[in-house]
Amino acid sequence: MERVKTGIPGLDEMLQGGFLPQTANLIEGAPGTGKTTLGMQFIYHGIVACGEPGLILTFEEFPQQYYNDATNFGWDFRQMEREGKLRIVMTSPEVSKADLEAVGGRIEGLIQETGAKRVLVDSISHFERLSEEPTQLRSIIHSFVNALKREGLTTVLTRESIALLGDSEGTDDALAFLVDTYILLRYVEIESAIRKALLVLKMRGSNHDRGIRQFEITSRGIDVRAPFEGREGIMSGSPRRMVDSFVQAFVRR
Amino acid sequence: MEEKMNEKELDLTGRLMADMDPGLLDFLQTKVNSFVKWDLVRFFHDNPHTTDTADNIARYAGRSIDTIRTELADLTRDGVLEENQLGEMTVYSLAPDPHTRNLLEQFVRASDDRQFRVKAIYHIIRGTRQ
Numbered sequence: 496m497e498r499v500k501t502g503i504p505g506l507d508e509m510l511q512g513g514f515l516p517q518t519a520n521l522i523e524g525a526p527g528t529g530k531t532t533l534g535m536q537f538i539y540h541g542i543v544a545c546g547e548p549g550l551i552l553t554f555e556e557f558p559q560q561y562y563n564d565a566t567n568f569g570w571d572f573r574q575m576e577r578e579g580k581l582r583i584v585m586t587s588p589e590v591s592k593a594d595l596e597a598v599g600g601r602i603e604g605l606i607q608e609t610g611a612k613r614v615l616v617d618s619i620s621h622f623e624r625l626s627e628e629p630t631q632l633r634s635i636i637h638s639f640v641n642a643l644k645r646e647g648l649t650t651v652l653t654r655e656s657i658a659l660l661g662d663s664e665g666t667d668d669a670l671a672f673l674v675d676t677y678i679l680l681r682y683v684e685i686e687s688a689i690r691k692a693l694l695v696l697k698m699r700g701s702n703h704d705r706g707i708r709q710f711e712i713t714s715r716g717i718d719v720r721a722p723f724e725g726r727e728g729i730m731s732g733s734p735r736r737m738v739d740s741f742v743q744a745f746v747r748r
Numbered sequence: 749m750e751e752k753m754n755e756k757e758l759d760l761t762g763r764l765m766a767d768m769d770p771g772l773l774d775f776l777q778t779k780v781n782s783f784v785k786w787d788l789v790r791f792f793h794d795n796p797h798t799t800d801t802a803d804n805i806a807r808y809a810g811r812s813i814d815t816i817r818t819e820l821a822d823l824t825r826d827g828v829l830e831e832n833q834l835g836e837m838t839v840y841s842l843a844p845d846p847h848t849r850n851l852l853e854q855f856v857r858a859s860d861d862r863q864f865r866v867k868a869i870y871h872i873i874r875g876t877r878q
Contacts, residue, residue, distance in 0.1 A: 557808075558795060584797040587804045593834045594799065600834075601799050601841065 496701075499547075499613070499649045502540025503533065505719025509695050509704035514649055514676060518699070519640045521619070521670060523654040524680030528691060529712050530653040532568075533680075534615035535561065536716040537651050538581065539570045547612035548580045550605060550648070552591055554621035558583040568716050579609055588622045592635065595642035606646050614643055618653040619670065633669040640673055675699040680710075683734060685726070693719055768867060772858060775851045776868055779826045783872060784811060784819045786859075789828060792842045793856045796849075799834075799841040828852065 498513035507513050514520050522530045538549035551561060561583050565572040575581035582605045586594075594600035605611070619636065626632040643650045654670065671677050677697040683690050693710045695703045706722040726734040768776075780786050787809050792798065795808075802820055806813040820840055823829040830843045842849065858864040 582797055585795045585808065586798060587800055590800050590804070590834060590837065590839055593837060597834065601797070605797060 518675035520676035521674040528680035548609040
């Protein structure tokens, strides 16, 4: 089956080649884990390696912030905008949703003008202010995600997680049901140092690597590396060595 | 005495504006004649694809909604912005007119020059006092 490559070393292998076309793919993580970087790399790779123009819908950061961040990785987003291969749109959830629902809206116009195939929505967390009622919020996000699929886009949605280490409490999992792929980015404390872990929790319609991998943000973007070995409880944020768990479970009884 | 001061001031204005591009001068005098409008046109220049409500634009610009409402209406009347209905929301975006966009580009580029900024600020202060 055709795949939409992220261009992130290690991640595409975990996804059996990449995302499925015209799907919504959620990246969730604490501040600084690399959600936006992963999304920008997905957009950048589409433009330079796959000939697929991209769109970034931002609900918080100004386009200038993306230009600056991209420059740090050697990605010239400003030039890509000049060449009509990228559009960075600062907007709000309520306006972008209404715009996509309307016939011949501005976002639809930008998609047609550029021929965009990929979109980064940064971040879907901002939709939470549109409704406090979970069922209604789910319906709002469902409609938004479907509108992006209707436009033929493969979407990366970022979502903020409050907890810096371990599981985030109080996260509404309705979104997890709506998306096709659910990727978690986590901080992990190992021997008094913070490392980063990536897990593909769900991938609808495809097999995927279920391992918990280490990753780094390098000068060229995200690099997903080998799985954590000899440790358990990685996603708790404070993993233990498996040998310690074994001793605790059997030897000391 | 006061008359003499005004004459002196007019002379200074004349000298300050003399070497300004006539197109830019007109843009400054008729469209960007307040600091809030300056902020708003700069915002739309940097975010040319933004379409949003007055409330959200106020938030992006770090101004209160009461401060920007009239200014958005003026910029719309003067053809710099465009006002549309999106469902129940009134939204603003940059007008597509290439001539206006070109003037805006020139204005923002010129604003990067300190000399130009001094002249523009002087003009706006004078304009608000009149």
